[in-house]
Amino acid sequence: MAIAAPLKEKPVQKPGTTVYSILVIIGICHLLNDSLQAVIPAMFPILERSMSLTFTQLGIIAFTLNMVSSVMQPVIGWYADKRPMPYALPLGLTSSMLGILGLAFAPSFLTVLCCVFFIGLGSAVFHPEGSRVAYMAAGSKRGLAQSIYQVGGNSGQAMAPLITALILVPLGQFGAVWFTLVAALAVLFLIYIAKWYTARLGDLQHWPAKKAQTETKNTSISKSITAALIIIIFLIFARSWYVSAIGNFYTFYAMDTYHVSIRQAQSYIFVFLLFGAVGTFLGGPLADRFGKRTVIIFSLLVSAPLAILLPFAGPVLAYGVLALIGVILMSSFSVTVVYAQELVPGKIGTMSGLTVGLAFGMGAIGAVALGALIDSAGLTPTMIAIAFLPILGILAVLLPSDQKLREWHN
Structure with a gap:
């Protein structure tokens, strides 16, 4: 009580103020964090050769990374909603930094798993608290703020092909040691963010939380x-x-279908991820302008016919189709996070941890399930079948409108 009183008398930031400097810094930190995660799959060819790992063991590494970073997110977010932890941000990246350092010298499969666990734990701590910082700095532009934050993560994930080609191929497993510098830079940025976060705790405690009590x-x-x-x-x-x-x-x-090389095949993925990052950024401002529910519905339903077309597109047309799917489908990524935060106000960390963490977890489970489906049904039938998944976006029409959320909050 003694701390809350002066904060109420002298607020350091009005709810309507958008702090772009903080948004840019937390977006950069998100890029650095997710580029550390991208090192893991980028190292698979190196680890497979140097340690003679099986594809099952590589799958276990990927599963460990994604499950630790996803399952822990809502738990940490839930705890931080009750007791905000500004300095958990630099501590989380310190965990990732130690994991990356250990990965560069890991002599065995079990050691690699241990290092990956620390990297996943650092990511699990970073994401819900990073999303909270974006929320606090957003002011009235929550869609734009979440997009700035989230596009950093998508850009970091898209760096995996470049990390492989430019660093890990010439330097091997030891090349991962250079990413400790990336982690150290993120830690320094996040110490600054944590100081800003601490100064704004009063706003976080006495503004959204009261709405949640009445809701x-x-x-x-x-x-x-x-x-x-x-x-x-x-x-x-x-x-x-x-x-x-x-x-x-x-x-x-x-x-298999276009008879291209591994390098050419990777270029399709790079296009998809690159334009996915563009879509992630564009989704926020569009949601601020046209509504979050509208963007979510548009994202899934408009990408559905493109997804159905993709398996039948030629090797050249596929680039354009993948680019469009990336932009349109991923435009709802950050918007879904903001929608969930506004659906349950006062639970910023829990909702961001649930939505982002669930996305990671679903992706991890999906990789295993789809791989098994390919083994049993074949590659082409599976790629055709998954093209119908975006049609489930029709369920979005059942979501409460943005206006309805505002009525509930008021």
């Missing part, structure tokens, strides 16, 4: 919120499984 008193609204969250989970499932299918298996489809 949960209405039983009918609580049931509607639960139903909307279930729909969001289905939408995340459809998007994550489709993205997992393209990111993990379209390379093999391109080599």
Whole structure:
């Protein structure tokens, strides 16, 4: 109580103020964090050769990274909603830095798994708290703020092909040691962010939390919120499984169908990820202008016919189709996070951890399930079948409108 009083008397930031400097810094940190995660799959060819790992062991490494970073996110977000942890951000990246350093010298499969666990843990801490910082700095432009934050992560993930070609191929496993410098830079940025975060804790505690207290008193609204969250989970499932299918298996489809080299096949993935980052950025401002529910519906339903077309496109047309799917489908990524945060106000960390963490977790499970489906049904039939996943976006029409959310909050 003694701390809260002076903060109320002298607020350091009004809710309507957008702090672009903080948004840019946290976006850069997101890029650095996710580029550290991108090192893991980028190292698969190196580890497979140097340690004679099987594809099953490589799958276990990927599963460990994604499950640790996803399952822990809502837990950490839930705890931080009750007790905000500004300095968890630099501590989380310190965990990732130690994991990357150990990975450069890891002598065995079990050691690699241990290092990957620390990297995943650091990512799990970073994402919900990073999303909270974006929310606090957003002011009235929450869609734009989440897009600035999220596009950093998508850009970091898209760097995997470059990391492989420019660093890991010539330097091998030891090349990962250079990414400790990336982690150290992120830690320095996040110490600055943590100081800003601490100074704004008063705003976070006495502004959104009060809304949540009145919101949960209405039983009918609580049931509607639960139903909307279930729909969001289905939408995340459809998007994550489709993205997992393209990111993990379209390379093999391109080599098998178009008879291209591994390097050429990777270029399709790079185009998809690059334009996905563009879509992630554009989605936020569009949501601020036209509404979050509108963007979510548009994203999935408009990408559905393109997804169905993709398996039948030629080797040249496929680049354009993948670019369009990336822009349109991923435009709802950051918007879904903001929608969930506004659906359950006062639970910023929990909702960002649930939506982003669920996306990672769904992607990890999807990779395993789709791989098994390819083994049993074949590559081409599976790629055709997953093209119908975005059609599940029709469920988005059942989501409460942005206007309805505002009525509930008020």
